[in-house]
Amino acid sequence: GAEAQRLALAQIMVKTLEKQGEMENTVRNWFILQLERIGKAESVPLLAKLMSDQDVNTRDYARRALEMNPDSGATDALLKELADAKEPGWTIGLIHALGNRRASSAVKPLTQALGDSDPEVARTAVGALSKIGGQDSAQALFALLTKPVGPISADAARGLIFMASEKVAAKDMAGAAKLYASVYEWAGSTPDVPTGVHVAAAMGLIVPDPDRGVKEAVTLMEDKNPKMR
Numbered sequence: 001g002a003e004a005q006r007l008a009l010a011q012i013m014v015k016t017l018e019k020q021g022e023m024e025n026t027v028r029n030w031f032i033l034q035l036e037r038i039g040k041a042e043s044v045p046l047l048a049k050l051m052s053d054q055d056v057n058t059r060d061y062a063r064r065a066l067e068m069n070p071d072s073g074a075t076d077a078l079l080k081e082l083a084d085a086k087e088p089g090w091t092i093g094l095i096h097a098l099g100n101r102r103a104s105s106a107v108k109p110l111t112q113a114l115g116d117s118d119p120e121v122a123r124t125a126v127g128a129l130s131k132i133g134g135q136d137s138a139q140a141l142f143a144l145l146t147k148p149v150g151p152i153s154a155d156a157a158r159g160l161i162f163m164a165s166e167k168v169a170a171k172d173m174a175g176a177a178k179l180y181a182s183v184y185e186w187a188g189s190t191p192d193v194p195t196g197v198h199v200a201a202a203m204g205l206i207v208p209d210p211d212r213g214v215k216e217a218v219t220l221m222e223d224k225n226p227k228m229r
Contacts, residue, residue: 036065048077067097099128130159177208
C-alpha cells in the first residue's frame with residue numbers, strides 16, 4: 001500500500017543500475033533481485049536491456065525480474081528477446097517466463113516453438129501453453145496428438161489434462177468434459193500411450209461428466225493391462 005515509496009525506491013535502484021560499470025556483478029545482481037520483488041513499469045526498459053548483458057547471471061536475473069513484473073511491457077520485452085534467442089537454454093528460460101506469466105500474446109510464438117529442433121525447447125513450450133490455456137493453446141496441443149506417440153505427444157496430453165483441471169476449478173464443467181473426453185479417446189485408440197495419461201483422462205471425466213466418467217472407470221477396471229486395472 002506504499003506505492004509512492006515503492007516507486008521512489010525502484011527509480012533510485014534503476015538509476016543506480018544504469019551506472020553498472022561502477023559495481024561488481026554480484027552487487028548489480030542483488031539490485032536486480034530487489035527490482036524482481038518490487039519493480040513495475042519503471043524498471044522494464046532497463047531490465048530488457050540487461051537481458052543482453054555480457055554476464056550470463058545478470059541476463060537471467062533480468063529475465064526472472066521481468067517474469068515477475070506486473071506491467072504488460074514486461075511481456076513485450078520477453079517476447080522480443082524470444083524472437084532473437086538462439087541458444088536453447090536461454091530460449092527455454094524465456095518460454096518458462098512467458099508461461100508463468102500466462103501471457104496470451106505468447107501463444108503464437110510458443111506454438112511455433114513446438115516444432116523446434118531441440119526436444120527440450122518443444123516440451124517446455126508444451127508446458128507453457130498448458131499454463132496459458134485458451135482455445136488457441138488447446139488447438140496447438142491437440143495438433144501434437146496427431147504425431148507418433150512419444151515424449152512430446154504425451155506431454156501435450158498431460159498439458160490438456162491440466163487445462164481441463166483448470167476448467168473444473170473455474171466451474172466450466174462442459175469445457176473440462178470436452179477436453180478430458182478428447183484425451184481419453186485419443187489414449188484409448190492410440191498404441192503405446194503411457195498408462196498414466198489414459199487413467200488421468202478417465203478419472204478426470206468423473207467430476208465434469210459423472211455418468212460417462214464412472215462408466216469408463218468401471219470398464220478400465222476390467223482392462224487387460226494390470227496397471228490400468
